[in-house]
Every structure is written in C-alpha cells, then in structure tokens.
Amino acid sequence: MRKRRYYRPPRLAAWLLNRILPDGGWQTPLGDFEEYYNDVAAYAGEGRARLWYWGQVLNVLPRKLCHSAFWGVIMFANYLKVAFRNLAKRKGYAVVNISGLAIGMACCILILLWVRDELSYDRGHERADHLYRVVQDIQFSDHQTTWAITHGPLAPALQEAFPEIINTARFTGSGRRFKYNEQSFQERGAYADQGLFEMFTFSFIKGDPTRRSWNRLLLSFPKRWRLNFSATRIPSER
Amino acid sequence: MRLLTRAEEFILLAVWRLQDDAYSIPIRKQISEITGRNWSLGAVYMPLERLVKKGYLDSYLSETTPERGGRHKRIYRLTREGKHALIEIREVEQAMWAGIPQFSLEIS
Numbered sequence: 001m002r003k004r005r006y007y008r009p010p011r012l013a014a015w016l017l018n019r020i021l022p023d024g025g026w027q028t029p030l031g032d033f034e035e036y037y038n039d040v041a042a043y044a045g046e047g048r049a050r051l052w053y054w055g056q057v058l059n060v061l062p063r064k065l066c067h068s069a070f071w072g073v074i075m076f077a078n079y080l081k082v083a084f085r086n087l088a089k090r091k092g093y094a095v096v097n098i099s100g101l102a103i104g105m106a107c108c109i110l111i112l113l114w115v116r117d118e119l120s121y122d123r124g125h126e127r128a129d130h131l132y133r134v135v136q137d138i139q140f141s142d143h144q145t146t147w148a149i150t151h152g153p154l155a156p157a158l159q160e161a162f163p164e165i166i167n168t169a170r171f172t173g174s175g176r177r178f179k180y181n182e183q184s185f186q187e188r189g190a191y192a193d194q195g196l197f198e199m200f201t202f203s204f205i206k207g208d209p210t211r212r213s214w215n216r217l218l219l220s221f222p223k224r225w226r227l228n229f230s231a232t233r234i235p236s237e238r
Numbered sequence: 239m240r241l242l243t244r245a246e247e248f249i250l251l252a253v254w255r256l257q258d259d260a261y262s263i264p265i266r267k268q269i270s271e272i273t274g275r276n277w278s279l280g281a282v283y284m285p286l287e288r289l290v291k292k293g294y295l296d297s298y299l300s301e302t303t304p305e306r307g308g309r310h311k312r313i314y315r316l317t318r319e320g321k322h323a324l325i326e327i328r329e330v331e332q333a334m335w336a337g338i339p340q341f342s343l344e345i346s
Binding site for chain 1: 283
C-alpha cells in the first residue's frame with residue numbers, strides 16, 4: 001500500500017461518535033469511517049470529508065436518542081412488570097414491606113413539617129435574627145413545665161441588667177369590648193409595649209407605628225372591621 | 239434456492255473478487271465504480287450483516303493498521319454456501335435470459 005498523508009477526522013465529531021456507539025464490536029466500523037474519511041479527504045479535499053463525517057454523526061444522533069429513549073421506556077415497563085409479579089408472588093412480605101415504608105415516610109414527612117413550623121416561629125419579621133422569646137421553667141412539686149409567660153417587671157429588669165438587650169416588648173392578650181358611636185364589638189385584642197412595633201414587623205391599615213404618641217390606644221383592625229367603618233373615618237387614636 | 243437481493247448479490251461478487259482485501263471500504267468502492275452510483279457505507283454494512291446471518295459469508299478481524307487509527311478491519315470471506323448461491327443465481331439468470339432473441343434487446 002502506498003504511503004499517503006493521514007487526515008485526522010474532526011475531533012469533536014469523532015468523540016461524539018465514540019460516545020454514541022455502544023462499547024464493543026464498533027471499533028471496526030469506526031476504523032472504516034476513518035479510512036473512508038481519508039479517502040474522501042485525499043480525493044475531494046478535507047472540507048468535503050469533514051462535511052461528510054459531520055453529516056454522518058448528526059444523521060445518527062436523533063435516531064440514537066429516539067432509540068435509547070424508546071428502549072429506556074420498554075425496560076422501565078419491564079422492571080415494573082417484574083416488580084408487580086414479585087409483589088403478587090409474596091403478598092405478606094409485600095404488605096409488611098410497603099406499609100413499613102409508608103409509615104416511615106409519613107412519620108418523616110410529619111416530623112419535617114413540625115420542625116419547619118417550629119423553626120419558622122416569628123421568623124417572618126424583618127429583624128428576626130434579633131428576636132428572642134423569654135420563657136420560664138416552672139417547677140411544681142411533682143413536675144416541671146415550660147411557659148412562655150413571664151412576670152411584667154422582668155422586661156425592664158433584664159434590659160437594665162444586660163446591656164446587650166436593645167429593646168424589649170411585653171404583650172398580654174385577652175378579648176376586649178370596643179365601642180364606637182353606637183356600634184360595639186367584642187374583639188380579640190392585646191395590651192402591648194411601645195417596643196412591640198419597633199421590634200416586630202406588622203402592617204398597619206392606618207397610622208404610623210413609629211409615632212411615639214399612640215401609646216394611649218392601639219387599634220390593629222381585623223379585615224372585617226373595614227366593612228363596618230367604610231362610611232366613617234377610621235380612628236387611629238383616641 | 240434462497241433468493242438474494244441485488245445488493246446482496248453484488249456484494250457477494252465483490253467479496254469473491256477482492257479476496258483477502260474484502261472489507262467494507264473496497265467493497266463499497268468497487269460496487270460504486272461498477273454501478274456508477276455512490277453507495278453509502280450503510281448500504282454496504284446492512285447487506286453484509288444479512289449475508290453473514292444467512293451463512294453465505296463469514297468474517298475475521300485483520301491485524302491492526304496505523305492508517306485506521308489502530309483499528310482492525312473486518313474481512314469477509316465467501317462460504318461454500320455463498321459460492322453455491324452465486325453460481326445458482328448465475329444459472330437461473332442465464333436460464334431466464336435464454337429464450338430472448340438477440341435482436342429484441344436492441345432499443346428501438
């Protein structure tokens with residue numbers, strides 16, 4: 001055989017072709033391709049050969065993808081079939097196995113939801129990283145409980161004792177009856193410190209949370225109140 | 239006899255003629271030259287595979303050569319059945335042509 005120049009097929013196309021073809025048994029056709037590429041390059045120029053090589057690769061690519069997708073689905077269907085046959089064959093075992101897995105997963109999901117809920121407590125406020133809740137452990141004669149309820153003077157006392165405490169807010173909640181003109185409402189409400197709106201992020205329908213003068217009465221209106229007051233001016237302070 | 243397609247017949251003949259050099263590239267080249275059409279490599283691979291399956295051809299791998307990127311050639315050989323098939327085709331073809339007088343072949 002006479003010696004002639006060796007033309008290397010385009011690297012990327014050759015690599016693609018190598019990836020597309022399954023292992024084993026395809027080395028010979030690849031050799032054929034390379035030799036044919038050299039033939040074309042020698043007689044019709046390297047550009048033409050390149051075009052041919054790329055054409056071959058791009059021609060086979062969509063078919064290869066379809067093929068592997070098709071057989072992937074077929075194989076998956078077969079796995080399913082085998083799985084169901086096995087389940088049907090050993091029913092007791094299947095029930096124990098699947099119910100165990102289901103209970104385990106359900107527990108896991110419930111725990112996850114609970115933990116997420118616990119961790120999200122009061123985290124929706126703007127400065128949530130600065131917020132701490134003070135709780136107390138109450139020792140009874142026979143048991144111990146933890147309450148989020150503490151004594152009123154604790155807040156100023158703590159702030160005095162610990163300079164790293166920037167602000168405090170106290171909060172005591174109970175229902176109140178409100179009267180406005182001739183209308184009266186039983187509403188849930190709460191007494192709170194000035195600090196509450198400095199520390200926590202609440203949206204106000206009316207009024208300015210940064211104002212210092214509203215410590216006489218705060219009204220945080222529920223949505224349904226707006227209907228009642230639609231004709232009148234909403235009092236921000238009294 | 240088992241009927242062969244035209245492509246299979248041509249390839250068998252090419253393999254017979256090329257002897258020790260009978261692998262896909264020269265087979266394609268020879269058939270393309272004789273028929274005057276550009277046969278693709280795929281058009282050669284498929285019949286080759288079928289012929290191997292039918293038992294008319296068998297194949298072996300050659301030594302690796304550097305000009306093919308160090309890859310083997312798959313070289314095909316006619317089996318006895320392959321040779322018989324070709325001879326049979328020839329006989330059948332001659333028999334089919336036998337009754338046709340020479341002058342009617344001229345295109346009027």
